[in-house]
Amino acid sequence: MTELTAAARRALTATCTHWRDTDLDEFTTLERGRPGHLELLLEPETESELAALVRVLREHGVATETIAGQSGLVEAQRPHGVAIRMTRFDTVGEATLADGTTVAPGRLGDLAGRAPAELRGARIRVGAGATIDAINEVLAPAGLKLPIVMGSTGSATAGACAANGSAGANAIRYGTAADMARYVRGVLGTGEIVAQEVPRRPRLTDPEHCAIRADRFSHGESLVGSQGALGLITEVTYEVVPVARDQAVALLPVPDVASATYLREQLARRFDRGDTALELFEIIARPTLHRALQHADRSLRDGTREAPWYALALVVSDVATGPSAFGSAFVEELATFLMMEALALDGDLIFPQGDFDFDHDPARLMEVREACSEMSRLLPKQAYDVVVPVARLDGFVEALEADVAAAHPEFQLGVFGHGGVGALHIHAIAPDQATVERARDDLDRRVFDLVVAHGGSPWAEHGVGSKWGEEWQRRTPPEVQEQMLRLKRRCDPDNVLGSRLFGFDRLLAG
Numbered sequence: 001m002t003e004l005t006a007a008a009r010r011a012l013t014a015t016c017t018h019w020r021d022t023d024l025d026e027f028t029t030l031e032r033g034r035p036g037h038l039e040l041l042l043e044p045e046t047e048s049e050l051a052a053l054v055r056v057l058r059e060h061g062v063a064t065e066t067i068a069g070q071s072g073l074v075e076a077q078r079p080h081g082v083a084i085r086m087t088r089f090d091t092v093g094e095a096t097l098a099d100g101t102t103v104a105p106g107r108l109g110d111l112a113g114r115a116p117a118e119l120r121g122a123r124i125r126v127g128a129g130a131t132i133d134a135i136n137e138v139l140a141p142a143g144l145k146l147p148i149v150m151g152s153t154g155s156a157t158a159g160a161c162a163a164n165g166s167a168g169a170n171a172i173r174y175g176t177a178a179d180m181a182r183y184v185r186g187v188l189g190t191g192e193i194v195a196q197e198v199p200r201r202p203r204l205t206d207p208e209h210c211a212i213r214a215d216r217f218s219h220g221e222s223l224v225g226s227q228g229a230l231g232l233i234t235e236v237t238y239e240v241v242p243v244a245r246d247q248a249v250a251l252l253p254v255p256d257v258a259s260a261t262y263l264r265e266q267l268a269r270r271f272d273r274g275d276t277a278l279e280l281f282e283i284i285a286r287p288t289l290h291r292a293l294q295h296a297d298r299s300l301r302d303g304t305r306e307a308p309w310y311a312l313a314l315v316v317s318d319v320a321t322g323p324s325a326f327g328s329a330f331v332e333e334l335a336t337f338l339m340m341e342a343l344a345l346d347g348d349l350i351f352p353q354g355d356f357d358f359d360h361d362p363a364r365l366m367e368v369r370e371a372c373s374e375m376s377r378l379l380p381k382q383a384y385d386v387v388v389p390v391a392r393l394d395g396f397v398e399a400l401e402a403d404v405a406a407a408h409p410e411f412q413l414g415v416f417g418h419g420g421v422g423a424l425h426i427h428a429i430a431p432d433q434a435t436v437e438r439a440r441d442d443l444d445r446r447v448f449d450l451v452v453a454h455g456g457s458p459w460a461e462h463g464v465g466s467k468w469g470e471e472w473q474r475r476t477p478p479e480v481q482e483q484m485l486r487l488k489r490r491c492d493p494d495n496v497l498g499s500r501l502f503g504f505d506r507l508l509a510g
Contacts, residue, residue, distance in 0.1 A: 004039055004081055008060035015056050018043040018088065027067055027079050038079045041067070045088045047185065047193055047234045053084075054496060055191040063499035065466075066160075066228045084497075086129045086159055089234050092138045093125035109141035116242035116318040119144055123182055124240050128159025128233045135238075144240045147174045149280065151370035159186075159233035165225045167212050167461040169369065170280045170314075172264075172420030175211075176461070178218055178225040180238050186223045188231035189492020198224050207391035211421040213457040214464055215472060216480055221487050227463050228498040229484075230491035244279070244316035248331040249362040250338065251300065252351065253307030257283060258394035260311040260419055263350065266342045271315045271334075280314035283419035287412060288372055288427075296371035298364065305355040311419065312369055314362055327360035334358065372416040373425070380433040381414075382443050384426040388456030393422050396454040403446055404428065408439050423460040448475065469503025481507070 013019050024038040042064075044050040057064060067085040095103045098121030103111065111119065122144055126135055132153035135146050149169040150156055156166065161177035162184065174180060181198045188194055199219055218225030223233050254260045264281045271278050284292070286308050293299060321329035335358055338351045359365060376383075388396045397415065404413055414427035428443055430436045448458040448471060464472045473481065488495070488504055499505050 008062050011056045015052050016042045016044055038083055040082045041085055043085045043088050050187045051191050051193050054187055057496040058494045063496055066498055089127035089129040091127040092130050092135055095122055095124045097122050105138050111142035119242040122240050123237050125237045126158045127235055130158045132156050139240060143243050145243050146238055146240050148177055151373040158236045162224050162236050163228050163233055164463050165218050167423060169282055169418060171418055172281050173277055173279045181224050181236050182239055183237035184223050184233050185235040186231050186233040189497045196222055208389050210387045210389055210457055212387050212423050212460045214459040215457050215476055217484055227501055229488055229501045245320040246317040246328055246330040248334040249314045249359050249365050251357040251365050252311045253305040254309050254311055256309060257397045260309055263311055264420055267313055270337055275318045277316055279316045281420035282312040282369055284310045284372055285415040288414040288416045291375035292368050292371035295375045296367055298368050301357040303355055304357045331360045376414055376427045376429050379429050380436045381427050381429045382436055382440055384447050385460050385462035386451045386456060386458050387423040387460035388451060388454045390422040392454040399450050410435055464502050466500035473503050
């Protein structure tokens, strides 16, 4: 790829109505990784404008990165030189019910009061730059939601989440954003405008296999699940779900990850029964929880037991229940089940005293969970986003804690994540940045070796991006790399979009 010449700059700015070449520090100074040097930011407004822009990029041999908000594409955000930002594609279009009825965004309130069964199978058409929160604000009057639960839904965009297969806390029930997408439009790296039905992918429920992984294109030759390496999504149609009529959340102290996994199995047996479901199951290490509580300025309910680990479980019901001393009859059902029926492996009751935190409104405890993602912000650290089979989650965490403590006792581990699908966020927090720099390579090797040894992938919902390009090439089977390169050459032959994703710039140059 050539440098950004004066002729290329003139052609790009003449093609794109909205562009910036000053005050770009906000896009290059990132919380994860080293900053880049951004010269030009392009913000196309229409699909045809984006297609014309891609043709100019090809003509002048200009490589770009994509800026996608704080969504699942965070590891790919290494803007350098020229970047494309899709936030102007922010419209929220009509909803379509399972019977084919279409409802304009402003009329979604007309669906209020319909039974959940009538709303199942509904879809919403949205622009790639619409944020998850903005979409759910439009859906709320209809009693519908796009079930993507992440700490960054205020800025995470619909297109980026579908492209990256972002998961979020309720992936245990709904899968990834790529699994929820049903139809996309976008522009390939050839400049061709395409419309794609998203291939259905069976949910991976086998506890011996990874449910989420980003080290390959999850949906084949599709804009969905390819992390922006083949083209840019302009519009997504997502399947949406009815909002629960009742819900109960509990933060549960457990002695280890194996006990958390057992508890998840017990909750699923009890509550996955048609009109109720286990919607979310997270695990949080004690040091991480304490940091999160401090960060969010929150405290737990009096009497909550201290423990090495905590599980955060949310169960939902399609049927509204009446009030009770616990807040609602549904919360009482959950609390009673945990105290009286959920037996530990040795036959003892897990929570005989009700020594856990619970609520009928998940907002307070979910705020604590979201604070886990922020608890180490601006601290010197090395962060990882990994996935292992659920059946091996406890062994992996035990080995990780022991290995890091022995090799790098100066680091504190912050571990939390989607315990229901085996996806973990690991923050190795150091006393200073110099310590991080000295230990970085050895930490990377140790963490990745342990993940692979436990049958997992070093990359889950945050993607591979450019940050991990060399590691991906080192650890991914050659046949997988070649298959992905064939798709890259077909859909983006000049490597003008997401040019450094997976380190493709080096592979294609070779």
